[in-house]
Amino acid sequence: MLNIGDVARQGGVSVETLRYYEQQGLIETPDRDANGYRKYAPDAVRHIQFIKRAQDVGFTLRDIGDLLSLKADPGASCGDVRDRALGKLSEIEDKIDVLSRMRDILATWTQACPSTGPVSECPILDALEAEKGL
Amino acid sequence: MLNIGDVARQGGVSVETLRYYEQQGLIETPDRDANGYRKYAPDAVRHIQFIKRAQDVGFTLRDIGDLLSLKADPGASCGDVRDRALGKLSEIEDKIDVLSRMRDILATWTQACPSTGPVSECPILDALEAEKGL
DNA sequence: ATAACCCCTGTAGTATACTTCAGGGTCAAG
DNA sequence: CTTGACCCTGAAGTATACTACAGGGGTTAT
Ligand SMILES: [Zn+2]
Ligand SMILES: [Zn+2]
Ligand SMILES: [Zn+2]
Ligand SMILES: [Zn+2]
Numbered sequence: 001m002l003n004i005g006d007v008a009r010q011g012g013v014s015v016e017t018l019r020y021y022e023q024q025g026l027i028e029t030p031d032r033d034a035n036g037y038r039k040y041a042p043d044a045v046r047h048i049q050f051i052k053r054a055q056d057v058g059f060t061l062r063d064i065g066d067l068l069s070l071k072a073d074p075g076a077s078c079g080d081v082r083d084r085a086l087g088k089l090s091e092i093e094d095k096i097d098v099l100s101r102m103r104d105i106l107a108t109w110t111q112a113c114p115s116t117g118p119v120s121e122c123p124i125l126d127a128l129e130a131e132k133g134l
Numbered sequence: 135m136l137n138i139g140d141v142a143r144q145g146g147v148s149v150e151t152l153r154y155y156e157q158q159g160l161i162e163t164p165d166r167d168a169n170g171y172r173k174y175a176p177d178a179v180r181h182i183q184f185i186k187r188a189q190d191v192g193f194t195l196r197d198i199g200d201l202l203s204l205k206a207d208p209g210a211s212c213g214d215v216r217d218r219a220l221g222k223l224s225e226i227e228d229k230i231d232v233l234s235r236m237r238d239i240l241a242t243w244t245q246a247c248p249s250t251g252p253v254s255e256c257p258i259l260d261a262l263e264a265e266k267g268l
Numbered sequence: 269a270t271a272a273c274c275c276c277t278g279t280a281g282t283a284t285a286c287t288t289c290a291g292g293g294t295c296a297a298g
Numbered sequence: 299c300t301t302g303a304c305c306c307t308g309a310a311g312t313a314t315a316c317t318a319c320a321g322g323g324g325t326t327a328t
Contacts, residue, residue: 081259
């Protein structure tokens with residue numbers, strides 16, 4: 001059995017984060033020792049890593065809660081999980097699209113700016129002041 | 135001269151947003167009418183659009199405050215503006231890189247998931263539970 | 269037994285860009 | 299002269315994922 005600090009170290013998160021996850025219902029309420037300390041099975045570290053990996057691919061804590069519910073639901077199907085992943089995938093693609101457009105515009109603008117001369121003649125500021133076909 | 139509501143409509147933002155921008159120092163404090171109403175020159179709409187366009191390419195309000203300072207500073211050079219744009223460009227490229235990695239992983243995972251069968255055998259959950267070389 | 273370190277709860281703060289609310293004047297039309 | 303639309307201030311709420319703090323008790327090693 002592990003103390004919260006052990007789980008935190010092994011899971012690569014802070015003690016506060018663990019208490020936060022517990023409060024958010026992302027990890028099951030651990031048993032308590034006689035002194036009131038939380039006592040975790042070694043398995044808990046794996047649960048934390050599940051959460052971290054899911055975050056790494058873009059799932060929010062709310063999403064992760066949903067995934068965990070599916071995981072625990074015997075009636076849920078593989079396709080339910082896949083749907084969440086596909087949904088997240090398209091969210092991410094949307095974000096990439098938005099960012100790519102920003103990147104293209106900024107690249108164009110920075111190429112147009114001569115870097116010398118007064119700001120009053122900067123094409124970047126001009127574009128911001130009166131961009132037409134955005 | 136325009137009332138705040140006119141500027142809001144023409145600028146495509148809410149009245150509250152305008153008061154917020156003013157409070158944040160992004161637009162100059164407008165003169166007041168005898169009744170205390172803010173009175174804007176028609177030019178104000180253009181300033182709002184400057185802010186909106188800058189947001190559209192990824193600048194935060196803080197960044198925009200900096201840009202506006204440069205714009206107003208006769209000693210500033212075109213290159214100063216370009217530096218901000220290049221900095222933002224690289225921030226955005228970093229975000230795109232992170233998101234692209236997420237996208238690739240999710241794409242791989244969703245292709246591996248058969249969509250049928252119980253969640254207990256979902257390769258997506260397996261990957262989250264014990265991804266190795268991430 | 270005293271230091272150094274761990275654990276507990278509950279509340280509040282962080283960042284960003286607003287939105288909402290409470291409570292109250294002002295203005296134009298009918 | 300009243301109704302509805304508009305304006306004012308200042309404070310608080312929203313979302314996300316924590317982090318920090320206040321105040322207090324438990325554990326371990328010397
Ligand atoms: Zn498990
Ligand atoms: Zn320039
Ligand atoms: Zn102007
Ligand atoms: Zn699956």
